[in-house]
Amino acid sequence: MTRPASARRSAWRPSPALTRLATPWLAWALLGLGTCGFAAAWITLAFFNGAQNSWMAVIGALDIAWMLRLGGWPRGPRRVAIGIFATACIVALANWGVIAAQLGLMLGLAPWESALKLGFHHAWTLAQLANGAWDLAWLALALLVAALASR
Structure with missing residues (x-):
């Protein structure tokens, strides 16, 4: 006895229509969580060891x-472009956070207070001074890894 096509579908797999509706918010939430969470981890590491730790960008990618x-x-x-953009973010x-944390330390401010007061041009100047050729x-390399790993 053959079952209809709808009954042959596995019980644990959602229908394609449900997947299309449920994926966007979860996908964007994971992307935002990954971007902000990794940036926070990088800032924390840089705050405690006093270095730029640019190698963290590759792990972030x-x-x-x-x-x-x-x-x-x-x-x-599209996924490659989003991966590159999120890595750049x-x-x-x-x-921004490393610069704000270092300035806040010198000025007696918390890193988040310093980050809100930091201007774009000041941050750009300090980033150019802090980031060398390596x-x-x-x-x-992180942007290249993001492009290749996001395929």
Whole structure:
């Protein structure tokens, strides 16, 4: 006796219509959590050891690629572009946070207070002074890793 096609579907797998509706909020939540969480970890490490730790950008790129896969983002150029953008956001947030934490330490402010008072031009100048050639190489490698791992 043959069962209809709808009954042959496995009980543990949701229907495609339900998956299309449920994926976007979870995917965006995982991406946001991965981006902000990793930037916070990078800032914390840099605050405690006093270095830029630009090698963390490569690990952040791998973390974002993992979050994209966990979130169910479909393969293709869109996922690659989102992976590169999220990695660039991690780098920007981490650099902003490291600069704010170091300035806040000197001025007697908490890192989040300093981050709110830090201006773009001041942050850009300090980021150029703090990031050397090796740091820029790590950041460029992170973007390449993000592109390859997010495919």
